[in-house]
Amino acid sequence: MKNIITSSIAMLVILLGFTSCNNGNQSGGKSGALSNNIAEKVYVAPGEYDSHYAFISGGYSGNVTVYGLPSGRMFKEIPVFSQFATSGYGYSEETKPMLNTSHGFVPWGDSHHPDISQSKGELDGRWVFINENNTPRIARISLTTFETEEIIEVPNSAGNHSSSFVTENTEYVVAGTRFSVPIPQRDMPIKDYKGNFQGALSFISVAPETGNMDIKFQVLMPGFNYDLSHPGRGKSHGWFFFTTYNTEEASTLLEVNASQNDKDFIAAVNWKKIEEYVNNGGGKMMPANYAxxxxxxxxxxxxxxxxxxxxxxxxxxxxxxVYFIPTPKSPHGCDVDPSGEYIVGNGKLSANLTVHSFTKMLDAIEKEKFAGEAYGIPILNFEDVLAGVVEQPGLGPLHTEFDGKGNAYTTFFISSEVVKWKIGTWEVIDRKPTYYSVGHLTIPGGNSGKPQGKYMFAMNKITKDRYLPTGPEMEHSAQLYDISGDKMELLLDFPTHGEPHYAAAMEASIIKEQSQKIYKLADNKHPYAAKSDADTKVVRNGNEVHIYMTTIRSHFSPDNIEGVKVGDKVYFHVTNLEQDFDVPHGFAVLGQNNSELLIMPGQTKSSVWEPKQVGVWPFYCTDFCSALHQEMQGYIRVSAADSDVPIKWSLGEDIE
Amino acid sequence: MKNIITSSIAMLVILLGFTSCNNGNQSGGKSGALSNNIAEKVYVAPGEYDSHYAFISGGYSGNVTVYGLPSGRMFKEIPVFSQFATSGYGYSEETKPMLNTSHGFVPWGDSHHPDISQSKGELDGRWVFINENNTPRIARISLTTFETEEIIEVPNSAGNHSSSFVTENTEYVVAGTRFSVPIPQRDMPIKDYKGNFQGALSFISVAPETGNMDIKFQVLMPGFNYDLSHPGRGKSHGWFFFTTYNTEEASTLLEVNASQNDKDFIAAVNWKKIEEYVNNGGGKMMPANYAxxxxxxxxxxxxxxxxxxxxxxxxxxxxxxVYFIPTPKSPHGCDVDPSGEYIVGNGKLSANLTVHSFTKMLDAIEKEKFAGEAYGIPILNFEDVLAGVVEQPGLGPLHTEFDGKGNAYTTFFISSEVVKWKIGTWEVIDRKPTYYSVGHLTIPGGNSGKPQGKYMFAMNKITKDRYLPTGPEMEHSAQLYDISGDKMELLLDFPTHGEPHYAAAMEASIIKEQSQKIYKLADNKHPYAAKSDADTKVVRNGNEVHIYMTTIRSHFSPDNIEGVKVGDKVYFHVTNLEQDFDVPHGFAVLGQNNSELLIMPGQTKSSVWEPKQVGVWPFYCTDFCSALHQEMQGYIRVSAADSDVPIKWSLGEDIE
Structure with a gap:
């Protein structure tokens, strides 16, 4: 083992990392005159609504959670990349294909960065995109149904982290690899990493009407780690910016070996130019399996x-x-201000916060003022592209967002604070502690062309003493600040579910209006739908039994079924006949090696059951739906494999 | 189909069920002088703590959620009966056995009624018990680690609903079947239900020190549906009370056919007498498989x-x-007041709320004043056991809890309200609307001998317009009331996660003090634990590869692994060496058909990976843990099945 500790700065940072939570006074406020005043600011009285939606990454839950601001209440967990037993997502026949990949069925994902679709640089509230880090994928969630509508796998990628961020008209959702790998994947020694591994930056087109995704092209970059990214906007629309680290191309003990270079790069990618190249037949088709x-x-x-x-x-x-902009070492976030002029490289091992200028970049490119090249890609001079430096704002800058009023807000992981600074003068205006070790922060629209800056919330990585304890495992903590004044005002600590890497937030009005209440039964085109009690039936096809079932307050039809045998594969296809808002029904049968079904009004869902034991087994509605919910049950008789009990079914009378 | 509608009352109730949400003014309050005052009552300022824990059933999520009161914030989701991709519960090698049953691996459950352990009739905060309804099971959750420690399957049971409730010294946790079934299970026509199916009431002993559960005995009752139950306490300690419905013994269209009888029963079970009988060798051992x-x-x-x-x-x-007490038709909740004298049968299809007297019951039994018998079990006279009636309090009474100050609080599903009434005088004191269709309610300790009555919260079944909408699927809604005064005061709407059937709540002090912060590494007895970097290794055993791995800020050891082949079964056994509170690490490898691992300080967890593709695949820490978290990665090389690449591993230097 060599070079374990070669950098005193790395050592310092490691030590700071270990001690970042022991920062004195842990109380953010006391109840009394002051906090009572604050209480009013976050209280949403019964019957009233929050003013903003926040779509928070579930991180290692693989999902997205929907919160209201300013109350900090969680309104839904949307299953995306992980099986979700609550609704049967990833268990029901209809949703299992959502988790298919080139590696087969993958029951879990690591969601990271949600981004709301944009039109003309403003949030339009149509979709939320989110990346899966581990088995690289991008998902699209509808903001009318609040369900995951599409998932595309990203080949040639590994640790899909610098994702998913949309261009200003949602022309593309962009996904960059975190880890470089052999492209194509092949058996080779790990020590041959340097110069042989590559990193893919994927530009995924989004169909304007449907939102459907397609990988337009991948840019195969040098074997660095690509950490985060954001689109240019306004004057820089057509460009995309990615932070890189491990430009050392180390493949082991990166905590030391990837912290050697004083500067890493921001990769500036002119996607309009590459799009034109590709539209003219440029690039090459490469074999790659992806779902x-x-x-x-x-x-x-x-x-x-x-x-x-x-x-x-x-x-x-x-x-x-493509160009490389040198930026202080090991940058994390890569954030672009609303005008598109300033690109913030959040150098997490740097003492300063460095801002780069898009105009200066173009100027340097035009003048061909390069400091050299890396794998054929020109490297600009740090000074030529420098817009300004926020001097010693804190320790460990990670992410920056904007309020649209000329101010930026940067999180500092090591010193556990959010710092507000002025774009252009680079002066620090305010700083507020966070509890503890803040990662991302979100301002509604704060990374778009038009921020809706009233609130900001910080998503903290360490919780410790912020809530009543829950054993060794705690939820992460977010903190909500009022940023409408000169100084930030801490309003509320609220827990998040999973690991809140990042969130996209937006004023409520558009989404609230378009939110769908039911699925129309008349539009139900499920091949096994039964649209009335009269359509229900039980059909045997070899050892498959298909039960076309309906559910409505307060019975299943049929509710007595006989003739099923051990060894059969029994499909319950359950159609919820309700057409009233918020009247789901659930379905489960005893001993199933499966989850329940949770079926919204007008929907059909299917569950497969392979009974292993002879007997008379009950099924029931799993969602308390009416005064007679407890009566909403049935029985299915399972006979021996060689039995001659015929298929029969009924409702309201005995099977004879 | 016969007898579809034979009862006009049934029809009325069905109609009411359909229209229960259209009840006029849907706003519970307006912000302004009044609500600001209320805001202060629920606001927990950053750095301060909630005063109460609430353990809320996740219902069809299969889990339990931990909330703080009065803030309504969710602090943890404890996986119990369902796979939980977030932490790897039900996916990791260590936790998969928790979901084993006599039906094989069951990935989902329908949790219902949490109950906190008691000593001398008071909550002692040691454990929470909760039942699984679909594949009948009871779980025990530790309130030091907030993890599920034990799950026992309940044989001869189906729809384990009248569960889980503890006796006043936690001698037993009791589980009653909802559905009656053939006992033992066997192939028989469903129409032969009546007189042939049976319902099992299970008394599960709890070891005083460890909490370990064992089924002491099951009482095999007539084939009714057993809905809810509660223990006697104080003077009635030694008895247990169960509501029954479907005493008609219908097996189809229960919404009509189980609503025929004007009265159903409360089954009063003298478990002390049966315990004595069993201790003297009574009962018989019956073959039954259960996990x-x-x-x-x-x-x-x-x-x-x-x-x-x-x-x-x-x-x-x-x-x-065992005796049967007639109670108004189709009762749901079965609640016993703190003194143990009064048993409330919440007749959900009844206009009145009927309270039975334990003293009168004993008296009638002593005098052998019986109205008849059902399957050999004596039926008492309704009037002989009647304590009082709360006249026309509302429509659809479901559940009652107590404040310890002589008052009871009953939920009414159909009229969507909570009604406060006085024990003894049976007069209604107050009523407050709920939004909408309330099921259970909880007062901390409200169903024990010593309620801690400051707050009450109602768990509503229908949400509709209470929050910003989230498409067709909404979280359920709870409402928090201040019950310290004569009148109830609505404080807060807060969403719950999953379906909140019931909750157990308690003042925070005991649990807060005992909550465990880490697992001691020195106590780690996992067979594959590596307790320092020096203990790490990779061992091949046939086609099994065992990787003894450690994780600490900010590296894995080893982080370069070679010699794994397609067709191998690779076990990552990851030990988190941290001994600091709230520093978990995560582990995932690209393309795994499995979830991540989330590993608490001092813990070892194992994930199995069966690589299908040759290549060099990254793994990384999935929980942002330090300033150098992004550097916390490694590579594992997968070679072809016939490759001769040897097993090698390293950290910090190349594998040669």
Missing amino acids: HNLYDEHTHTATSTMKKEVRVVNPIDVPGA | HNLYDEHTHTATSTMKKEVRVVNPIDVPGA
């Missing part, structure tokens, strides 16, 4: 298609398309 | 044992042990 999964809201069913090739582009084949 | 799963906090591993028999008791063999 594309689509959920259809009329059939209520997902289908998974395995794609076989992807277009890849070598950046040195497109002169003028 | 008993125990999690060991030192090995950090669960084991599942399949038990082979259970002791069953025929109630008519134990004279004086």
Whole structure:
């Protein structure tokens, strides 16, 4: 083991990392005159509404959670990349295909960065996109149904972290790899990493009407780690910026070996230029297996298609398309101000916060003022592209957002604070502690062309003593600040579910209006739907038994079923006939090696059951739905494999 | 189909069920002078603590959620009966046995009624018990670690609903079947239900020191539905009370056919008498397969044992042990006041609320004043046991809790309200609307001998317009009331996660003090633990590869691994070496058909990975843990099945 500790700065940072939570006074406020005043600011009285939606990454839950601001209340967990037993997502026949990948069925994901779709640089509230880090994927969530509608796998990628962020008209959702890997994947020694591994930056087109995703092209970059990214906007629309670290190309003990260089890079990618190149036939199709999964809201069913090739582009084949901007070491966030002029490289091991200028970048490119190149990609001079430096604002800057009033807000992990500073003068205006070790922060629209800056919330990585304890495992903590005045005002601590990497937030009005209440039964095109009690039936096909079942307050039809045998594969296809808002029904049968179904009004969902034991087994509605919910039950008789009990079913009378 | 609608009352109730949400003014308050005052009552300022814990059933999530009161914030979701991708529960090698049953691995459950352990009739804060309804089970959760420590399956049961409630010294946790079934299970026509199906009431002993559960005996009752139950306490300690419905013994269209009888029963069970009978060798051992799963906090591993028999008791063999009290039709909740004198049968299809007297019951029994018998069990006279009636308090009474100050609070599903009434005078004192269709309510300790009555919260079944909408699917809504005054005061709407059937709540002090912060590494007895970097290794055993791995800020050891082949079964055994509170690490490897691991300080967890593709695949820490978290990664090389690449591993230097 060599070079374990070669950098005293790295050592310092490691030590700071270990002690970041022992920062004195842990109380953010006391109840009394002051906090009572604050209480009014976050209290949403019964019957009233929050003013903002926040879509918070569930991190290692694989999901997205929906919160209201300023109350900090969680209104829904939307299953995205993980099985979700609560609703049967990833268990029901209709939703299992959503979790299909080139590696087979993957029951879990690590969601990171939600981003709301944009039109003309403003949030339009149509969709939320979010990336999966571990088995690289991008998902699209509908903001009318609040359900995951589409997941596309990202080939040639590993640790899909610098994702998912949309361009200002949602032309693309962009996904950059965190880890570089052999492309294509092949057996090779890990020690041959340097110069052989590559990092793919994927530009995924979004169809304007449907939102459907397709990988337009991948840029195959040098074997660095690509950490975070944001689009240019306004004057810089057409560009995309990615932070890199591990430009040392170390493959072991990165905590030391990837902290050697004083500067890493921001990769500036002119995607408009590459798009033109590709539209003219540039790049090459490369064999690559990746899944594309689509959920259809009329059939209520997902289908998974395995794609076989992807277009890849070598950046040195497109002169003028990619440049490296040196930025202080090991940057994390890569944030662009609302005007598109300033690119903040949040150098997490740097004492200063460095801001780069888009105008200066173009100027330096035009003048061909390069400091050198890396794998054929021109490196600009740090000074030529420098807009300004916020001097010694804190320790460990990670992420920056904007209020649209000329101010920026940066989180500092090590010194556990949010610092407000002025764009242009680079002066620090305010700083507030966070509890503890803040990661991302979110201002509604704060990374778009038009921030809706009234609130900001910090998502903290360490919770410790902020809530009543819950054993060794705690939820993470977020903190809500009022940023409408000169100084930030801490309003509320609220716990988040999973690991809140990042959140996208927006004023409520558009989404509130468009939110769908039911699925129309008339539009239900599920192949096994029964649209009335009269359509219900039980059909045997070999050892498959298909039960076309309906549910409505307060019975299942049929509710007595006989003729099923051990060894059968029994499909319960349950259609919820209700057409009233918020009247789901659930379905479960005793001893199933499966989850329940949770079926919204107008929807059909299917569960497979392979009974192993002879007997008379009950099923019931799992969602308390009416005064006679407890009466909403039935029995299914399971006979021996060689039995001659015929298929029969009934409701309201005995099977004879 | 016959007898579809034979009862006009049933029809009325069905209609009411359909229209219960259209009840006029839907706003519970307006912000302004009044609500500001209320805001102060629920606001917990940053750095301060909630005064109460609430353990809320997740219902069809299969889990338990931990909330703080009065803030309504969710602090943890404890996985119990369902796979939980967030932490790897039900996916990791250590926790998969927790979900084993006689039906095999069951990934989901329907949790219902949490109950905190008691000593001398008071909450002692040691454990929370909760039932699984679908595949009948009872779980025990530790309130030092907030983890599920034990799950026992309940044989001969189906729809384990009248569960889980503890006796006043936690001698037993009691589980009653909702559905009656053939006992033992066997192939028989559903139409032969009446007189042939039976309902099992299970008395599960709890070891005083460890909490370990064992089914002491099951009482095999007539084939009714057993809905809810509560223990006697104080003077009635030694008895247990169960509501029954479907005493008609219908097996189809219960919404009509189980609503025929004007009265159903409360089954009063003298468990002390049956315990004595059993201790003297009474009852008989019956073959029955059921799983008993125990999690060991030192090995950090669960084991599942399949038990082979259970002791069953025929109630008519134990004279004086079981009686039926007639109670108004189709009762739901069965609640006993703090003194143990009054048993409330919440007749959900009744206009009145009927209270039975324990003293009168004993008197009638002594005088052998019986109205008849059902399957050999004596039926008491309704009037003989009547304590009083709360006249026309509302529509659809479901559940009652107590404040310890002589008052009771009953929820009314159909009229959507909570009604406060006085024990003894039976007069209504106050009523407050709920939004909408309230099910259970909880007062901390409100169903024990010593309620801690400052707050009450109602758990509503229908949400509709209470929050910003989230498409067709909404979280359920709870409402918090201040009950310290004569009139109830609505304080807060807060969403719950999953379906909040019931909750157990308690003042925070005891649990807050005992909550465990870490697992001691020195106590870690996991067979694959590596307790320092020096203990890490990779061992091949046939096609199994065991990786003894450690994790600490900010590296894995080893972080370069070679010699793994396609077709291998690779076990990552990851030990978190941290000994600091709230520093978990996570582990995931690209493309795994599994979830991540979330590993608490001092813990070891294991994930199995069966790589299918040759390549060099990254793994990383999934929980942002330090300033150098992003550097916390490694690579594992997968070679072809016939490759001769040897097993090697390293940290900080290349594998040569």
